[in-house]
Amino acid sequence: MDESTPRDRPTDVRRRILDEAARLFLVGGYHAMSMREIAEAVGVSKPALYYHFTDKETLFVALLNDSVAQAGAVVEAARQAGPGCRAQVRALLAGIMALSPDQRAFIRAAGQEMVHVSPETRRDFENTYYRLFIGEIEALLREGMARGELRGVNPAQATWLLLGMAYPYFGISGYAPPGDVVDLLTDVFFDGLGV
Amino acid sequence: MDESTPRDRPTDVRRRILDEAARLFLVGGYHAMSMREIAEAVGVSKPALYYHFTDKETLFVALLNDSVAQAGAVVEAARQAGPGCRAQVRALLAGIMALSPDQRAFIRAAGQEMVHVSPETRRDFENTYYRLFIGEIEALLREGMARGELRGVNPAQATWLLLGMAYPYFGISGYAPPGDVVDLLTDVFFDGLGV
DNA sequence: GGGAACTTACCGACCGGTAAGTAAGCTTGA
């Protein structure tokens, strides 16, 4: 199949806009992702961006949706890791650490930068985020509790505990977590650090 | 002592600038904290801000230093909570949860927004932050390990684990964590969730 | 007089967004 035509296919430009926008977003958040800079980085004029996305917020939401879809796929894969909750949690953490550092940094930053979009957009996004990511983890832990594999906490608190433990490794763009972190976090979550 | 003079004492204006800057920062980060809006909120002209602070970055750093001093005081108080590491960790978490939600939200946001200041300023701040907060927690945990109260992890990893677990409760400005969260986090950190 | 604590009025840079024009390809009717 012939992919290269003399003229770039339009989907290429759209894809490159998203890539450059994500790169700039990682450098300095929503405000660093200026429409002028994105256009320059892609090599098109600024109104070309507005041809592909109605405004800056729409472009940002497209980035967010890509990101949440990736995160959702990680949870879905963890669910397949077996009926045991511990194995599922370990697979979830392994999947998160297997994302690129930039992907993790993007997920971290995205939550903070939602203040810059309209309330309706934010609400829509948070619903998607909950449905595809947080809610799925919560369900996974709830089932583990029903099977008696966890104790002493409700599913929502357990979810935030688990994500919180992983959170420092969502840190800096470009920083890879140490290799044994998946085992460490799994062990602490289930067994603690006390002697 | 007479606090009210016909003319406001200059330290009052300086204090009010810091207060309004912090409030605006919490609404939408560094960029939402515009010098014009701060001036209007305080009820002075914009150049009055530049009389008290050389530039926006200096003002922001003053906010950060206030915040890190508060956080450092919490760690220092936790250290007094006894020779036992578990009691110290519990006191640390209790101290964090006893801060106002806005103070916690500020600490959370500050880390993300350091990208907007110059590299030298960031480096200076990170040194202070480490010296007064992270490093002190790390020392506290290292001493606990030396006494055999913790196992299976190095002090730096344990520090980030502990802070990560608390992190979800640094979340939204205005949200107070549930009352039992200190016990929950302490128990998970030392004993885990496994049956 | 002189300094502390401001004010008014302004600067250039950058922001998101748009109006209007255009080159290239695709569709369709004679």
Added chain:
DNA sequence: TCAAGCTTACTTACCGGTCGGTAAGTTCCC
């Protein structure tokens, strides 16, 4: 077959608005 007309994918040039920051003047107290 081939020109007319429409659509896609842009371009140049510009808009009003906000940003951080400053020069120069003013008021008030010691």
